[in-house]
Amino acid sequence: xxxxxxxxxxxxxxxxxxxxxxxxxxxxxxxxxxxxxxxxxxxxxxxxxxxxxxxxxxxxxxxxxxxxxxxxxxxxxxxxxxxxxxxxxxxxxxxxxxxxxxxxxxxxxxxxxxxxxxxxxxxxxxxxxxxxxxxxxxxxxxxxxxxxxx
Amino acid sequence: xxxxxxxxxxxxxxxxxxxxxxxxxxxxxxxxxxxxxxxxxxxxxxxxxxxxxxxxxxxxxxxxxxxxxxxxxxxxxxxxxxxxxxxxxxxxxxxxxxxxxxxxxxxxxxxxxxxxxxxxxxxxxxxxxxxxxxxxxxxxxxxxxxxxxxxxxxxxxxxxxxxxxxxxxxxxxxxxxxxxxxxxxxxxxxxxxxxxxxxxxxxxxxxxxxxxxxxxxxxxxxxxxxxxxxxxxxxxxxxxxxxxxxxxxxxxxxxxxxxxxxxxxxxxxxxxxxxxxxxxxxxxxxxxxxxxxxxxxxxxxxxxxxxxxxxxxxxxxxxxxxxxxxxxxxxxxxxxxxxxxxxxxxxxxxxxxxxxxxxxxxxxxxxxxxxxxxxxxxxxxxxxxxxxxxxxxxxxxxxxxxxxxxxxxxxxxxxxxxxxxxxxxxxxxxxxxxxxxxxxxxxxxxxxxxxxxxxxxxxxxxxxxxxxxxxxxxxxxxxxxxxxxxxxxxxxxxxxxxxxxxxxxxxxx
Numbered sequence: 001x002x003x004x005x006x007x008x009x010x011x012x013x014x015x016x017x018x019x020x021x022x023x024x025x026x027x028x029x030x031x032x033x034x035x036x037x038x039x040x041x042x043x044x045x046x047x048x049x050x051x052x053x054x055x056x057x058x059x060x061x062x063x064x065x066x067x068x069x070x071x072x073x074x075x076x077x078x079x080x081x082x083x084x085x086x087x088x089x090x091x092x093x094x095x096x097x098x099x100x101x102x103x104x105x106x107x108x109x110x111x112x113x114x115x116x117x118x119x120x121x122x123x124x125x126x127x128x129x130x131x132x133x134x135x136x137x138x139x140x141x142x143x144x145x146x147x148x149x150x
Numbered sequence: 151x152x153x154x155x156x157x158x159x160x161x162x163x164x165x166x167x168x169x170x171x172x173x174x175x176x177x178x179x180x181x182x183x184x185x186x187x188x189x190x191x192x193x194x195x196x197x198x199x200x201x202x203x204x205x206x207x208x209x210x211x212x213x214x215x216x217x218x219x220x221x222x223x224x225x226x227x228x229x230x231x232x233x234x235x236x237x238x239x240x241x242x243x244x245x246x247x248x249x250x251x252x253x254x255x256x257x258x259x260x261x262x263x264x265x266x267x268x269x270x271x272x273x274x275x276x277x278x279x280x281x282x283x284x285x286x287x288x289x290x291x292x293x294x295x296x297x298x299x300x301x302x303x304x305x306x307x308x309x310x311x312x313x314x315x316x317x318x319x320x321x322x323x324x325x326x327x328x329x330x331x332x333x334x335x336x337x338x339x340x341x342x343x344x345x346x347x348x349x350x351x352x353x354x355x356x357x358x359x360x361x362x363x364x365x366x367x368x369x370x371x372x373x374x375x376x377x378x379x380x381x382x383x384x385x386x387x388x389x390x391x392x393x394x395x396x397x398x399x400x401x402x403x404x405x406x407x408x409x410x411x412x413x414x415x416x417x418x419x420x421x422x423x424x425x426x427x428x429x430x431x432x433x434x435x436x437x438x439x440x441x442x443x444x445x446x447x448x449x450x451x452x453x454x455x456x457x458x459x460x461x462x463x464x465x466x467x468x469x470x471x472x473x474x475x476x477x478x479x480x481x482x483x484x485x486x487x488x489x490x491x492x493x494x495x496x497x498x499x500x501x502x503x504x505x506x507x508x509x510x511x512x513x514x515x516x517x518x519x520x521x522x523x524x525x526x527x528x529x530x531x532x533x534x535x536x537x538x539x540x541x542x543x544x545x546x547x548x549x550x551x552x553x554x555x556x557x558x559x560x561x562x563x564x565x566x567x568x569x570x571x572x573x574x575x576x577x578x579x580x581x582x583x584x585x586x587x588x589x590x591x592x593x594x595x596x597x598x599x600x601x602x603x604x605x606x607x608x609x610x611x612x613x614x615x616x617x618x619x620x621x622x623x624x625x626x627x628x629x630x631x632x633x634x635x636x637x638x639x640x641x642x643x644x645x646x647x648x649x650x651x652x653x654x655x656x657x658x659x
Binding site: 018019028031038039041042067068074075079083086090095096 | 302309312313324325327331332339342343346349350
């Protein structure tokens with residue numbers, strides 16, 4: 001087997017590992033690493049491509065790899081900063097998995113239960129940080145009048 | 151046309167055509183250099199710098215568009231290096247149309263962002279460089295004729311889009327930006343893998359050269375699959391759409407408008423550009439059906455999700471997922487002689503009209519958030535007097551999105567529909583019609599809230615915040631432009647005809 005073909009095969013294996021990692025791992029650091037492995041696999045394939053002619057080395061893929069590495073470094077740096085900020089804000093090291101938890105994270109998003117509460121009880125939906133002053137005061141009045149009724 | 155120019159404008163027209171080649175690199179470098187300058191000087195010290203950069207970018211775009219309209223496709227070799235090694239910039243009608251859209255929406259976003267972000271207490275220092283680099287990147291995607299250069303642009307799009315989505319810096323925005331970032335990185339690496347395979351197969355990175363050299367073999371098919379899947383992830387096309395709604399609805403309104411109307415759109419543009427210019431050998435009828443089918447599912451899914459959202463911005467974000475489906479309907483229709491031309495015109499037209507309407511809708515939603523502090527549909531009841539101008543913009547934008555005559559949305563859907571009918575493709579015709587009806591459902595659901603009476607016993611203890619006039623009118627102007635495109639479509643279609651893809655023009659003879 002030629003060297004280039006061996007490189008290409010390793011690149012294929014790394015692609016598999018990268019995609020597998022990105023899909024199965026939940027920890028953000030591992031996911032960023034998986035993206036990096038995937039990136040390295042593409043770069044390895046490009047380096048292998050540069051040797052596809054027996055007589056000379058094609059410089060264009062090398063230039064592509066160099067540019068690609070610069071981009072990968074900056075993208076990784078930004079993803080890591082974003083992950084740190086996310087961790088600082090939530091204390092979590094992984095993204096919420098399903099839509100339910102996504103809704104729990106999004107402030108001001110009514111879910112169906114709070115809508116139903118509002119319809120039946122007439123009171124405003126709970127847990128809304130963006131609520132206006134007026135609405136909050138109104139809800140206090142509601143509660144007071146409810147207590148009075150009881 | 152020429153007689154209008156004959157007396158006064160002939161010299162100007164000639165001058166514009168001559169300087170169009172020069173304007174080609176400028177539409178990329180002017181916003182980029184302005185962004186670096188703003189980052190260096192700081193926008194508090196030079197608040198006039200970002201608007202100036204935006205104005206110069208628009209000026210360069212106008213010169214370029216005039217050049218394409220009068221002199222046909224323009225090309226420029228960066229640094230004088232010829233294509234095999236150097237990077238070619240190339241602007242045909244399709245690129246010019248998208249640059250025009252970007253200039254209009256970009257100007258609106260630039261005007262809107264200042265008062266909005268200042269009023270919401272968000273950092274303009276960070277917004278300006280990101281937004282201007284993003285503008286440069288968008289123009290770069292439209293004019294790059296080099297597959298690897300496009301990869302760099304795609305990554306830049308992510309690296310500016312994700313920070314804009316994260317600007318609110320709360321839990322929801324950060325998790326949305328992270329999800330966007332990871333999926334977009336996966337997408338661009340899949341794209342790069344495909345480009346590597348194409349380079350291995352053809353030894354070229356030039357769009358048209360690769361298209362000419364490519365043979366329909368297994369390597370080309372794998373490359374096309376990787377590139378298409380990667381771009382689908384970045385454009386939030388149906389099964390890979392999950393990141394779009396949280397990212398676009400948690401971003402500040404001007405960023406949402408740019409992300410939805412331009413950024414994701416530029417990626418769909420690239421899908422069409424690559425399939426029509428690079429992969430036409432692979433574009434068989436079953437392949438068209440596969441991609442068109444994905445588009446059809448996206449149209450229905452996005453609209454159904456949009457109907458279920460309790461907040462305004464998620465409705466508009468899901469509508470984006472649905473509207474991108476129409477653009478994909480081009481691929482099954484373009485292989486049919488009777489449908490190729492109207493479908494091509496309809497898809498490109500749709501890209502422009504959707505961009506204007508979507509930006510108008512997001513900016514109108516931003517006005518609501520600015521005035522009321524939230525965007526819950528329930529809270530919209532009875533508030534029409536305070537937000538009447540913004541709601542007019544929203545209604546006009548929605549009318550365009552559902553394709554109501556005489557809006558631009560009607561014209562684009564009519565073109566797609568007439569293509570499908572001429573080629574007797576009843577399924578695609580039905581998809582266009584059903585998609586419009588579904589869009590009407592979610593649009594009228596929102597408008598019904600706007601016009602409903604306020605809940606009984608509702609007392610406003612705090613009046614809604616007053617909107618600066620520029621924020622009030624920017625979305626209206628965008629929505630009116632979308633409307634205008636329905637009344638007068640010829641200039642845009644004439645511009646589009648310059649350098650149309652061979653797969654469309656081959657049937658004309």
